[in-house]
Amino acid sequence: MHSSPLAALCPAVAETRTPVPYxxxxxxxxxxxxxxxxxxxxxxxxxxxxxxxxxxxxLIGRTAIxxxxxxxxxxxxxxxxxxxxxxxxxxxxxxxxxxxxxxxxRHRDDALRLLVWDQHPxxxxxxxxxxxxxxRRQALWLLAAVVxxxxxxxxxxxxNPPQRGIKSWVQLPR
Numbered sequence: 001m002h003s004s005p006l007a008a009l010c011p012a013v014a015e016t017r018t019p020v021p022y023x024x025x026x027x028x029x030x031x032x033x034x035x036x037x038x039x040x041x042x043x044x045x046x047x048x049x050x051x052x053x054x055x056x057x058x059l060i061g062r063t064a065i066x067x068x069x070x071x072x073x074x075x076x077x078x079x080x081x082x083x084x085x086x087x088x089x090x091x092x093x094x095x096x097x098x099x100x101x102x103x104x105x106r107h108r109d110d111a112l113r114l115l116v117w118d119q120h121p122x123x124x125x126x127x128x129x130x131x132x133x134x135x136r137r138q139a140l141w142l143l144a145a146v147v148x149x150x151x152x153x154x155x156x157x158x159x160n161p162p163q164r165g166i167k168s169w170v171q172l173p174r
Contacts, residue, residue, distance in 0.1 A: 009094045009135045010120065045072040045107035051089065053099040053118070058089040061103050065114075068105060077112050077172060080150050081105070084114055084170045087143040092118040092168060095136060110174040111152075119165045122158065136166075147172065 047068045051057035062082045069078050085103070092101055099119040106113045123129035136156060137144075147154045152172040159165050 009091065009139055010096070010132045045069070045074065045105065045112075047103075047105040049103055051093075051101045051103060053093045053096050053101055055090045055093045057093060057101065058086045061085045061089045065103075065105055072107065074107060074112070076174075077107075080146055080152075080172055081112055081114060081170075083146055084143055084154075084172070085116070087140055088114065088116040088168050088170065091136060091139045092116050092120070092166070094139070095132075095166070096120045112172045114170040114172075116168045117159065117165055118168070122164065136168075140168075143170070 045068060047064070049061075049064060051061055062085050065085045066078050066082050069075060069081060085105075089101060089103065096118045101119075102115075102117040104113075104115040104117075120132075123132055133156075140154070143154060147170055150172050152170060154168075154170045156166055156168040159167050
């Protein structure tokens with residue numbers, strides 16, 4: 001088994017090496033995203049994007065979410081939401097290395113909802129499924145502490161058919 005800290009968390013994919021989909025970026029060479037609010041709509045913030053299944057995608061997700069929150073005058077959420085996004089993206093990328101992740105951020109009814117959906121396969125062996133779920137939850141200990149401190153909730157569940165994968169979510173109240 002690959003013992004690198006970047007090895008897959010899932011025992012079923014732990015034997016494969018994590019692919020490197022793109023070279024490590026020099027952060028200063030890329031411009032920061034600029035999101036402009038078109039006024040405060042009744043619908044609120046709605047942001048969705050897809051990222052490569054690589055732990056380095058956590059920086060991209062974190063930056064996009066911070067810019068969106070700032071543009072929608074939701075600055076109090078920046079710290080907990082970017083930490084939550086970083087943790088969820090990095091852990092889900094390690095659960096399904098090399099497979100795309102879908103990220104969704106919504107602000108409705110005075111709550112911020114973050115969803116990270118990975119393409120992690122369903123495990124037929126119940127022991128492997130339990131071990132996989134345990135590893136995911138243990139890897140998200142910092143996320144759990146921050147969400148609990150903010151009075152929010154978080155969890156992970158299998159996607160409803162016909163979709164596949166795992167949906168990890170965070171809800172932060174105002």
